[in-house]
Amino acid sequence: MGASIMNTKLLGLHHITAITSSSPKMFRFMTEILGLHLIKKTVNQDDVRTYHLYFTDDMGSAGTDITFFDFPGLFQGTKGKNGISRIGFRVPSDDALDFWAERFHDNDIEHDEIQTNFGSRTMNFYDFDHEQYQLISDERNHGVEAGTPYLYSPIPKMFAISGLGTTIITVDYPERMDIVLTELMGFDKIATEDQRTLYELNEGGHGAQVIIEESRVLPNEIQAYGTVHHIAFRTEDEESLAYWIERIQSAGLSDSGFVDRFYFKSEYFRPGEGVLFEIATDGPGFLQDETYEEAGIHLELPPFLEDQRADIEAHLVNFNSDKKM
Incomplete structure (x- = not known):
């Protein structure tokens, strides 16, 4: 048999990482309100006195991860231009949006009316840090x-969040961003409504879409808690990641080079001011160092940080994350 052909296409959204004022409060919000699975309770490998929490679908599939840092002593961030301004989550149907509107009302979660954007029904909502999200119907x-929705979620499966969805990035350099997305990363430009343009990768759909919103007048985003740190896109494996590293470096963009996060491998780069992109491999995944039953309960550290465990644990706010039933 001949050698297999490497798939170099980006596959869709991988994860989004935001900043929170409180890991314990975010754990409760993401699991008890939104019904997601805390599949990994670990630390920021670049700042080990900071949690890195991964909330996903049932098995931690790439494309379903929203993750959070909780940098100590940080202030409230300010949304603005040149930042990732609204995180998208997918739900199965238009009826699911009605369910969530009622659930948010009953739990005093700030939310807006259901609306239509680019042909899909959406609803904006906000957490305790005033981070901005939207639910988008897959109907x-x-x-x-x-x-696959989390097995122990309090949300009925027919209404449950099933992964990341169309996410909004606000910039004052839409022309440059268009070139990075279409000519470098392989996005297709799908449609424009007012000052927003919809782009999608590969097979397309909500799991592979971003909206670029143009604003020349907003102040620059001030990144702190309540804002997004970066957005990551999926690549198949380490071999295809190497292709993307070479491609990004050849384009002359500011980048990190190869980074081994143990649970996946990465390359970070900036398409322009303020916005941080990452390309991350689908594997090896979150269950290589603990079982499904134990996932998210205990603080897990990649092998290269294990000898620092005592010091790391001494500087973290301990909280009970045992949600298995």
């Missing part, structure tokens, strides 16, 4: 498959 969706 008329195509393309990248959704994840």
